Amino acid sequence: MRDFVYHRPTSLDEARQLAVDEGAMLLAGGQTLLRNMKHGRHSPASLVDITGVVPRQIERRDDAVSIGAGATHAEVASSATLRRHLPVLADLVAHIGDPAVRNRGTLGGTLAANEPAGDYPAACLALGAAIHTTGRTVAASEFFVGDRRTVLEAGEIVIGATFPITGRAAYVKFLNPAARYAMVGVFAALASDGSPRVAVTGARTNGAFRWGEAESALGAAFTPEGLNGARLSLEGLMEDLFADTAYRAHLVGVLARRAVALAAGPAPGVVVLSHGSRIRPEAAA
Amino acid sequence: MPEVSMSVNGRAVRGVVEGRTMLVDFLREGLLLTGTHVGCDTTQCGACIVHVNGLPMKSCTMLALQCEGADVTTIEGLAAHGAPLHPMQAAFREHHALQCGYCTSGMVMMAVDIARRVAEPDEATIREELKGNICRCTGYHHIVDAVGAGAKAMAVSQT
Numbered sequence: 263m264r265d266f267v268y269h270r271p272t273s274l275d276e277a278r279q280l281a282v283d284e285g286a287m288l289l290a291g292g293q294t295l296l297r298n299m300k301h302g303r304h305s306p307a308s309l310v311d312i313t314g315v316v317p318r319q320i321e322r323r324d325d326a327v328s329i330g331a332g333a334t335h336a337e338v339a340s341s342a343t344l345r346r347h348l349p350v351l352a353d354l355v356a357h358i359g360d361p362a363v364r365n366r367g368t369l370g371g372t373l374a375a376n377e378p379a380g381d382y383p384a385a386c387l388a389l390g391a392a393i394h395t396t397g398r399t400v401a402a403s404e405f406f407v408g409d410r411r412t413v414l415e416a417g418e419i420v421i422g423a424t425f426p427i428t429g430r431a432a433y434v435k436f437l438n439p440a441a442r443y444a445m446v447g448v449f450a451a452l453a454s455d456g457s458p459r460v461a462v463t464g465a466r467t468n469g470a471f472r473w474g475e476a477e478s479a480l481g482a483a484f485t486p487e488g489l490n491g492a493r494l495s496l497e498g499l500m501e502d503l504f505a506d507t508a509y510r511a512h513l514v515g516v517l518a519r520r521a522v523a524l525a526a527g528p529a530p531g532v533v534v535l536s537h538g539s540r541i542r543p544e545a546a547a
Numbered sequence: 548m549p550e551v552s553m554s555v556n557g558r559a560v561r562g563v564v565e566g567r568t569m570l571v572d573f574l575r576e577g578l579l580l581t582g583t584h585v586g587c588d589t590t591q592c593g594a595c596i597v598h599v600n601g602l603p604m605k606s607c608t609m610l611a612l613q614c615e616g617a618d619v620t621t622i623e624g625l626a627a628h629g630a631p632l633h634p635m636q637a638a639f640r641e642h643h644a645l646q647c648g649y650c651t652s653g654m655v656m657m658a659v660d661i662a663r664r665v666a667e668p669d670e671a672t673i674r675e676e677l678k679g680n681i682c683r684c685t686g687y688h689h690i691v692d693a694v695g696a697g698a699k700a701m702a703v704s705q706t
Contacts, residue, residue, distance in 0.1 A: 268566040292609060361679060362603045
């Protein structure tokens with residue numbers, strides 16, 4: 263890794279200024295950025311550590327829960343506010359990485375990194391989150407724009423996100439057998455206005471996306487059977503050692519039906535599957 | 548070059564580092580605390596886990612400069628040299644929870660945290676919580692036994 267100048271600003275304004283003036287990269291928990299720098303994917307001349315200047319509170323605001331960008335995954339997973347009002351999100355975050363990674367990784371860093379197999383982007387898309395930056399508020403559907411890309415501009419810092427509360431939401435992911443990130447993850451939710459949303463992660467090289475055909479199919483009835491005719495196009499799907507495009511597309515369909523069944527059922531939440539998972543026959547979709 | 552100061556195993560330390568110096572390199576090469584290991588260097592294997600302000604973190608993926616003013620505990624800080632082992636270390640020895648020993652310091656540091664967070668962790672919990680610690684020798688079975696026994700011993704000795 264090339265050396266760089268490390269800055270620890272004492273205010274958001276100072277952080278923005280440093281990022282603009284020096285073309286610095288912003289460092290939050292570093293669980294994605296530092297690894298990418300080791301791999302030579304980025305070689306910034308300077309890093310601006312924003313962990314001390316972004317908010318990290320988690321609080322209920324009207325019909326939503328707002329999470330500060332600096333909240334670590336461990337803090338989000340154990341938040342009493344989230345456990346009470348949006349437990350599916352706390353559960354999803356409790357399955358990101360591992361306990362040591364969750365003590366470092368943050369909401370803001372994860373959203374800005376937009377890793378193609380990230381869990382948070384799927385949650386943001388399916389729950390209809392609003393992402394707040396130092397300059398504006400952006401709907402999640404506008405925020406993520408491609409492989410590890412977002413609309414963030416130089417010096418623009420994520421300060422938090424607001425997630426509308428719904429009790430009808432579930433996330434089902436199937437783990438990569440080696441690295442244990444989502445080989446495919448599907449988040450299904452029924453918003454409070456009755457509109458269904460289905461977000462998929464780990465499947466496309468361009469990152470998490472909303473599966474429009476599935477959402478249309480669920481418009482009539484939010485049931486797993488409603489998805490029986492929905493087929494995901496193979497175009498743009500990831501292909502690697504572990505899954506070709508056809509298998510990934512198949513997984514998306516299976517996991518989407520399971521996520522909808524879970525979200526519509528008596529105990530919505532998160533299910534993590536892997537090779538060898540034992541599934542009760544009646545739960546198989 | 549920038550300076551960093553922190554507390555490591557209760558001792559105030561200070562050193563000159565580069566921006567890119569990872570905490571694990573500062574510990575091993577700056578302070579000669581070589582009990583903390585680098586396995587994968589990509590945040591997956593957990594051999595480098597230390598406690599920073601009481602929480603387990605992967606020291607290969609945090610900058611030394613990010614630990615300015617922090618309170619760091621490494622495997623060397625669990626029990627003084629020559630003193631009786633920490634209950635979790637003793638449990639690892641008792642249950643033969645290591646073969647080559649490369650992953651062990653990270654395993655023990657993670658296990659101490661598991662025991663602090665979860666009262667009487669069961670096997671499934673221990674296996675889930677050890678997701679970020681990789682061992683290529685043991686097959687994990689004895690490690691899981693050791694973590695359970697160590698957690699019980701810690702509850703008794705209030706460590």
